[in-house]
Amino acid sequence: MRGFRTFWSDEQFERSVRRVLPRSFLARALLIVLIPMLVTEGIALELFYGTYLRVMSRRMSDSVVADIALSLDLMERYRGGGDRAWLARQMLARTQLDMQWRQGSRLLRTGSTHVIGPMDEDLAHALQAAIARPFFVDWLTDEHRVYIRIQLPDGVLSVDTPRKRLDVGQLWLFVLWAIGSSLLLFAIAALFMRNQVRAIRRLGKAAEQFGLGRDVEPIRPEGAREVRRAAVAFNRMRDRISRFVMQRTAVLAGVSHDLRTPLTRLRLSLAMLPQSGVVDAATLREDVVDMVADVTEMERMIEGYLSFARGEGAETPVELDIGALLDDVAMAARRGGARIRGVSHDADLMLEARPDAMRRMLMNVVENARRLDAGIWISGRAEGRNVVIEVDDDGPGIPAVQREEVFRAFASGAQGGTGLGLTIVRDIVRAHGGEVRLAKSEHGGLNVRITLPR
Known part of the structure; x- marks a missing residue:
């Protein structure tokens, strides 16, 4: 077990799953819809085919074989030719089984031909259990009737049985209904999912273009509620970032203009300071006070710019x-x-x-x-x-x-x-x-x- 974990790690398993799964969101979403649908249809088919269809097929086969067995018992009791003819007429009128007696005939083959569904096997098993004589069942010659041939000691009993007494219904009709309904539901799901994915693709494209610094128009919110919320959030983010960039650009453009005035005054004050000789302390003090005021003003301006540029994030x-x-x-x-x-x-x-x-x-x-x-x-x-x-x-x-x-x-x-x-x-x-x-x-x-x- 430990060696298996080493050989097949979680990362390798996830990589293998990703390799099998489709890459687009639309394909994955449709796959999420399709797989449960197919599983549901499969369960429904198994429930119908495995329970109802099999039970009904066995009951119908047992009913037909019981009528045939009763007729054979009556033939053994009443062996006269007129009795057999009367019995055949009664069976056709009462049970829809057309019986014909072929004196001295022999079966050329035994067993049963095969059709889709459990009917052929159920009828063969019922004949073996109830009659225990060689027989042949022909399901393919006529689509409306089933021909049953039973080998008796002195001949062959031919029983032409209406197919409706043995066949619950065409199995392909149920399969066609299951496939058709699945395709219809899948097409409706694909239509709705395509609209949702289209809104997500538009949002992704707009985010990519905006990330590249290109001008992007506001996205029209559409699709599911969560997708509309994402579009509204993107539009708000776009507005905030655009406003942020414009304001910071304006600040950078205005910094040089605002600082130029105090810097010019400071430069002039420095240029006018006496370069030599005796300097009047009162005059020098006045110039120093003006320069300190200019520096203080610039500090206040710079602090305001930094506060604005720093933000609060x-x-x-x-x-x-x-x-x-x-x-x-x-x-x-x-x-x-x-x-x-x-x-x-x-x-x-x-x-x-x-x-x-x-x-x-x-x-x-x-x-x-x-x-x-x-x-x-x-x-x-x-x-x-x-x-x-x-x-x-x-x-x-x-x-x-x-x-x-x-x-x-x-x-x-x-x-x-x-x-x-x-x-x-x-x-x-x-x-x-x-x-x-x-x-x-x-x-x-x-x-x-x-x-x-x-």
Whole structure:
């Protein structure tokens, strides 16, 4: 046994199975449908052929042989010629058996010809058991009758039997029905499976083209529910990746432009520093302060770019207390000089999310309002299966026609930021499966509504 395992390992077995199985998903799916169907038809055929057909064939053969045996017994009792003729007429009228007596004849052959089914064997066995005389059964000469010849001491008894008394039915009719129904069901299954596989092939082709960096149109969801879900998920992934690539490309294009201004000021400040002689400490200190401010500004810009480019994919989601997070963000914003007018939230407001990303997202929203020196209200609540976080302020707000524009990279940097604050906010919210909307606040400024699914 151990040597067999060594010779025929699991890996070799799987390789052999893979070599036999077809490679396409459609062929394998049809094979999954075909094999159980053939097994079912085989079981049905065996049940019919092995039980019902055999039992009925034996009963019918026994009935015909019993009539023949009774007629032979009567012939032995009544040997007159008129009696035999009367008996033959009665048997034909009562049992449909046409009996003819051939005086002095001899059988040229014995046994039975063969047909499909158990009828021939059952009739031969019944004749051997009940009569125990030489006989010959002809199943092939006439398709409607069976000819039975029995050798008696003084002649041959010829019995022409209607085939319907011995044959349950044409076996090929059942086989044809089984094969025909299987082919019909297989054709219907093939039609449905081809439609399902076509949707999977289209999804695979689109994924391959998109992986090669080519522009792919959104896939129309079709097929089974799971395939439609896969198509919808692919379309969402395509939109996210396309948006990610466009935003990162815009960031790379804007980095050099944004850093050029402080670098130019820094270069000019360095060029204007006295190269020799006595240097006024107050003047030098003023130039140093300006250069430090430029360096600080560049550090802030670079940190914003890195935060945006880094994304939040590496952080593991955990069960997060949104109420505690809002309180923490409000406290940190107050320390930074923000005018937090109110914080409210539901108790036990939990959400599975990335803590650092959520904190960074909320801090960016609050920081945008702080730069305007506006009063800020923060709230959180549950709405159905979603968690809704709102940040309101009493600042100047944003016109409705510009609210979508500010989510683009570098479009929101007019208040002294890097232009990535709201872009990062939307990225983080969408990475959590949510959405962010801007509207007019009831306090007169801007309302930032963040909806996250639980």
